Amino acid sequence: xxxxxxxxxxxxxxxxxxxxxxxxxxxxxxxxxxxxxxxxxxxxxxxxxxxxxxxxxxxxxxxxxxxxxxxxxxxxxxxxxxxxxxxxxxxxxxxxxxxxxxxxxxxxxxxxxxxxxxxxxxxxxxxxxxxxxxxxxxxxxxxxxxxxxxxxxxxxxxxxxxxxxxxxxxxxxxxxxxxxxxxxxxxxxxxxxxxxxxxxxxxxxxxxxxxxxxxxxxxxxxxxxxxxxxxxxxxxxxxxxxxxxxxxxxxxxxxxxxx
Amino acid sequence: xxxxxxxxxxxxxxxxxxxxxxxxxxxxxxxxxxxxxxxxxxxxxxxxxxxxxxxxxxxxxxxxxxxxxxxxxxxxxxxxxxxxxxxxxxxxxxxxxxxxxxxxxxxxxxxxxxxxxxxxxxxxxxxxxxxxxxxxxxxxxxxxxxxxxxxxxxxxxxxxxxxxxxxxxxxxxxxxxxxxxxxxxxxxxxxxxxxxxxxxxxxxxxxxxxxxxxxxxxxxxxxxxxxxxxxxxxxxxxxxxxxxxxxxxxxxxxxxxxxxxxxxxxxxxxxxxxxxxxxxxxxxxxxxxxxxxxxxxxxxxxxxxxxxxxxxxxxxxxxxxxxxx
Numbered sequence: 001x002x003x004x005x006x007x008x009x010x011x012x013x014x015x016x017x018x019x020x021x022x023x024x025x026x027x028x029x030x031x032x033x034x035x036x037x038x039x040x041x042x043x044x045x046x047x048x049x050x051x052x053x054x055x056x057x058x059x060x061x062x063x064x065x066x067x068x069x070x071x072x073x074x075x076x077x078x079x080x081x082x083x084x085x086x087x088x089x090x091x092x093x094x095x096x097x098x099x100x101x102x103x104x105x106x107x108x109x110x111x112x113x114x115x116x117x118x119x120x121x122x123x124x125x126x127x128x129x130x131x132x133x134x135x136x137x138x139x140x141x142x143x144x145x146x147x148x149x150x151x152x153x154x155x156x157x158x159x160x161x162x163x164x165x166x167x168x169x170x171x172x173x174x175x176x177x178x179x180x181x182x183x184x185x186x187x188x189x190x191x192x193x194x195x196x197x198x199x200x201x202x203x204x205x206x207x208x209x210x211x212x213x214x215x216x217x218x219x220x221x222x223x224x225x226x227x228x229x230x231x232x233x234x235x236x237x238x239x240x241x242x243x244x245x246x247x248x249x250x251x252x253x254x255x256x257x258x259x
Numbered sequence: 260x261x262x263x264x265x266x267x268x269x270x271x272x273x274x275x276x277x278x279x280x281x282x283x284x285x286x287x288x289x290x291x292x293x294x295x296x297x298x299x300x301x302x303x304x305x306x307x308x309x310x311x312x313x314x315x316x317x318x319x320x321x322x323x324x325x326x327x328x329x330x331x332x333x334x335x336x337x338x339x340x341x342x343x344x345x346x347x348x349x350x351x352x353x354x355x356x357x358x359x360x361x362x363x364x365x366x367x368x369x370x371x372x373x374x375x376x377x378x379x380x381x382x383x384x385x386x387x388x389x390x391x392x393x394x395x396x397x398x399x400x401x402x403x404x405x406x407x408x409x410x411x412x413x414x415x416x417x418x419x420x421x422x423x424x425x426x427x428x429x430x431x432x433x434x435x436x437x438x439x440x441x442x443x444x445x446x447x448x449x450x451x452x453x454x455x456x457x458x459x460x461x462x463x464x465x466x467x468x469x470x471x472x473x474x475x476x477x478x479x480x481x482x483x484x485x486x487x488x489x490x491x492x493x494x495x496x497x498x499x500x501x502x503x504x505x506x507x508x509x510x511x512x513x514x515x516x517x518x519x520x521x522x523x524x525x526x527x528x529x530x531x532x533x534x535x536x537x538x539x540x541x542x543x544x545x546x547x548x549x550x551x552x553x554x555x556x557x558x559x560x561x562x563x564x565x566x567x568x569x570x571x572x573x574x575x576x577x578x579x580x581x582x583x584x
Binding site for chain 2: 019094109119125126128133135137161162165166167169178180182225228229230232236240245246247256
């Protein structure tokens with residue numbers, strides 16, 4: 001069972017985000033970390049490989065500037081290797097441009113399964129993994145809360161508006177994993193040391209034989225006209241509970257005719 | 260006049276709430292509105308869609324046990340460019356809607372714009388509005404020559420209004436559309452459906468939503484949230500943190516990945532107010548927050564903030580409300 005897990009390296013979400021003035025892309029300065037949403041896919045990939053009794057988890061990431069700091073932790077907890085597509089042309093890529101690059105790498109690696117998060121924490125477009133599936137002509141199951149492989153067939157619980165569907169799907173396939181559905185493991189000291197020696201293959205857009213016209217700013221075909229601050233909701237009254245604050249909540253609900 | 264296609268997700272002939280919003284949004288900008296529907300009972304949506312001003316229903320019919328993504332995307336992309344080319348395709352930001360949008364974008368080699376919360380016509384181009392950074396900033400964008408625009412629209416971004424009673428419902432023509440062969444991409448099949456028990460109003464429609472977060476401390480304390488919601492004839496909700504911790508099912512999650520709610524009053528119990536969560540509830544008319552941490556971001560948007568232990572405040576609230584009955 002060979003699994004590719006798509007991971008995005010993003011600026012620390014605890015630091016307030018900002019946009020570049022000139023072209024309105026997200027500022028990605030400073031140290032990048034792996035998007036927390038992707039840690040569940042990495043863990044699920046490791047569990048599926050273990051359950052299959054063989055194979056590997058290969059990380060797949062894309063960045064305009066050789067960034068690998070966000071991959072180390074995933075390598076330390078058990079991913080075998082990583083492929084990083086790094087090329088200045090990638091800057092400004094939209095979801096479809098990103099999907100074209102990822103699909104090209106998936107074709108090279110030829111895994112049984114591609115896992116990804118349902119959406120990234122910084123851009124949250126939430127369409128890239130299924131675009132990858134369509135470009136590859138593969139089936140996909142999105143919003144998975146549970147994944148197992150039975151007799152070579154994926155069995156997935158897929159979130160729905162009212163509950164969940166049980167879905168079966170042959171391999172190869174793309175699955176997007178909901179945040180929090182597995183408990184990501186922590187790296188051991190040995191794992192951290194070993195991660196330093198694990199291979200990270202770097203590829204350019206040209207290596208992948210892709211047309212640069214469909215990627216980066218050139219391929220995005222979207223113009224940002226303006227960005228403005230939304231009038232912030234004002235904070236109202238604050239009551240510190242000393243045993244009677246519930247009375248204020250009651251009178252507030254009365255004012256609204258809820259009570 | 261331009262044309263917009265809306266994707267009409269439905270169940271047993273009843274369009275999903277978002278469909279009313281999509282149709283209203285397109286109609287109010289002066290577009291001819293045509294709908295695409297699928298699944299058992301899809302043709303049954305025709306009268307409602309006519310009331311919403313749609314002039315055509317492209318009916319894909321039953322798609323069996325397939326997930327909608329591949330089949331609906333294949334059918335819609337086969338319709339584009341042959342006879343008609345709409346200016347935009349409006350798709351609700353639902354689980355199925357996002358799949359369809361992604362596959363449609365790849366098939367048509369066109370960009371997809373998501374998280375749309377507003378639309379306007381400026382000059383002769385359609386401008387999309389996107390809430391970014393948890394809704395603190397509004398970004399306006401326009402497609403450069405990529406027609407049709409594939410637009411994924413967040414629920415509750417537009418009012419849902421049928422035509423006025425004195426306006427005649429549109430003459431709606433139903434066109435059967437054959438789904439092209441989707442090959443291996445359609446190999447995922449639904450083998451069973453599970454629905455979680457629902458008592459009381461749904462999160463979407465409830466006037467009162469009471470949500471719980473990590474500050475509750477334990478799964479047992481979520482019962483307090485559920486009881487308060489029930490007493491107020493509201494719906495219980497949850498933050499991503501406690502859904503991820505397995506305390507409550509995903510169906511209750513409010514926020515970016517979950518539901519967007521717009522109730523009369525939203526009561527956040529032990530929720531700190533991560534961006535992820537606020538995006539789904541900041542449009543509530545009134546917000547009450549109860550949290551131990553005075554510095555919690557949720558207080559910055561609350562109309563009434565109670566700094567205190569939820570496990571002490573809620574039982575007193577429950578007792579007081581019961582005493583009034």
